[in-house]
Structure formats: structure tokens, C-alpha cells
Amino acid sequence: MTVRFDDRVAIVTGAGAGLGKQHALLLASRGAKVVVNDPGGAVDGKGGANAVADEVVAEIRAAGGEAVANYNSVADAKSAQGIIDTAMNTWGRLDALVNNAGILRDKAFQNMSLEDFEFCSQVHYMGTVYCTKAAWPIMRERRYGRIVVTTSGSGTIGNFGQSNYGAAKMAVNGLINVLRLEGSRYNILCNAISPSARTRMTEDLLPEAMRVYMKPELVSPAVAWMASENCNVTGQIVAAAAGGYSVVQYFQSEGVQFDPDQPVTLEMFDEAFPKISDMTGAAPLGRNRTRLEERLRALGRLG
Numbered sequence: 001m002t003v004r005f006d007d008r009v010a011i012v013t014g015a016g017a018g019l020g021k022q023h024a025l026l027l028a029s030r031g032a033k034v035v036v037n038d039p040g041g042a043v044d045g046k047g048g049a050n051a052v053a054d055e056v057v058a059e060i061r062a063a064g065g066e067a068v069a070n071y072n073s074v075a076d077a078k079s080a081q082g083i084i085d086t087a088m089n090t091w092g093r094l095d096a097l098v099n100n101a102g103i104l105r106d107k108a109f110q111n112m113s114l115e116d117f118e119f120c121s122q123v124h125y126m127g128t129v130y131c132t133k134a135a136w137p138i139m140r141e142r143r144y145g146r147i148v149v150t151t152s153g154s155g156t157i158g159n160f161g162q163s164n165y166g167a168a169k170m171a172v173n174g175l176i177n178v179l180r181l182e183g184s185r186y187n188i189l190c191n192a193i194s195p196s197a198r199t200r201m202t203e204d205l206l207p208e209a210m211r212v213y214m215k216p217e218l219v220s221p222a223v224a225w226m227a228s229e230n231c232n233v234t235g236q237i238v239a240a241a242a243g244g245y246s247v248v249q250y251f252q253s254e255g256v257q258f259d260p261d262q263p264v265t266l267e268m269f270d271e272a273f274p275k276i277s278d279m280t281g282a283a284p285l286g287r288n289r290t291r292l293e294e295r296l297r298a299l300g301r302l303g
């Protein structure tokens, strides 16, 4: 089915470069009116330049699309509200919010300052919260909304030197796990992209042979789909890299079941741990609640 955004308004944060720029270009090419948000700082979030967002807006307009620039930071509640206001003041509506803005301040945990933890969290996690919180009442009122957050393998599987970044990137997954429950009755669908692409952020990190295929524009179809009316899932994490797409889920082992009416000793746990951690027969998290009920029933509990 064709995916279009005619008459729809989308915001992409951090849309002046890298992945965000490609998301904005794709959305605009499919008819969306796009707020191109970007304060234009360095990869560590320092400095700023309006030209970064302006150039993307110019590119969209030159191709016949509609876009407006916004230079606010997502990392402050008032400033993030200003990004949402730009969409409302310009076009009077908001259909999709792509939380993409991000920075890096890598260091081993031992050397990582609390300020670098706080700032990373402020941009990736609270920035996503601030923008989503400002968009939420508008989407709820109209009973339509698409929210995309940007997570990372650095959180789901870890990456040396990125304790601040990885933790903040996992926080947005927790956010959408709850927002999917609260948003679905208002047709607000909240999903995550877990990208991997060559941008200034990953310049020195990708293996040379793979770099050529890790095009940021190959991540954008997944993001634009999750931002579209065609999207019919919520609470999903979609991984995208070099034209490969997959879904990331949490799995839980079958584990062991002791009698809950009897004490469980440390030794019992110690002996059982190989079975507790055996992932044979693991099920996606969530389905195990049914399993727990079945197991307690098998022990004659729960009636």
C-alpha cells in the first residue's frame, strides 16, 4: 500500500544532519509538512548553528516540499515546547513526532563525569520526554498520533565507554512500553527505532568494509513507516541497518518454580541457577505471566 503524508505535519528533532536529516527528507518527499528541528551543535552537544536546520529546509523546499526550521534544544522543557509550538503555529496540527536528536560524550565509567551523565540523559531521555509530553495532549485531543523514539544497541546490548548514552537510550524503551498502553485507545502509536548507520556519530566506530552499506537513508523507511497512518503496531523496537530490518524483543527463560508456600534458600537458588538461566523454551516477555499462572496452578495454587 502506498504510504503518504499529505496534509499531515511531522516533527523530526535533530533533523539537521545524519539520520534525522534523512528522516525529514523522506517524510517531506511523501507529502508531510516537516518541522526541521536542530540547534546545530557539535557531536558532544556544544555550540550551535542555525544554518544546519536551514539547509535541510532549503533542500526540502527546492524539491517542492514544505518545511520550517526550528533551532531549539530538546534538552529543556520550555525549549522543547517551542518545537511543538512551531508545528502548531505554522500549520495548526501535529500528526507525527520523531524523537531523533542525540549527542555523544563517551568515556569509560571510571572517568565519566556526572555532568556527562546528566547531559546525555537530558538530551536523549528527558528530551524525548519533553517533546512527547508537549505533543501528547494535541494527539490525544485529535485521537491520532505517531511517536517514534530512537534507541540504540549500546543500551540493549551495551557498548564500552557509553554508560551514559546506553542507559539513556534504554530509558526511552521503558517510556514507550508504558505509552503504548496509555496511547493506544487514542490511536497514538509509540515505537522505537534502533538504527545503525554511518554518520558523524559513528565515524570512527564502523568497520571499513561495512561503512559503505551503512547508509543513513536506509534507516528512514522504518522510521517513516512508524510515523505513518499505515503503522499498525505499538511498543515495538525496530532495528535497521544497511537495508536489513528486524524486530527486537525481550525474552524470558522458562526458569524454575519452587513452592511459594515454602522458603527458598540461597542454596536452592544457587543449584537451580543453570536451569533458571537456560534459554531453551524462552518466551517473549509478557507471555510468561500466563506461564507463571499455569505453574502455580500445577502446584495446586490459584484454585
Ligand code: NAD
Pocket: 013, 014, 015, 016, 017, 018, 019, 020, 037, 038, 039, 040, 041, 042, 043, 045, 072, 073, 074, 075, 100, 101, 102, 103, 123, 127, 150, 151, 152, 153, 194, 195, 196, 197, 198, 199, 200, 201, 202
Ligand atoms: P548526528 O550527530 O549526525 O545527528 C544528531 C543530530 O541531533 C545533530 O544534527 C545534532 O545537532 C542534533 N542534536 C544534538 N543535540 C540536540 C538537542 N539538544 N536538541 C535538538 N537536536 C540536537 O548523529 P546520528 O547518528 O544521525 O544520530 C541520530 C540519532 O540516532 C541519535 O539519537 C543517536 O543517538 C541515534 N543512534 C544513531 C546510531 C548510528 O549508528 N548512527 C546508532 C544508534 C542510535
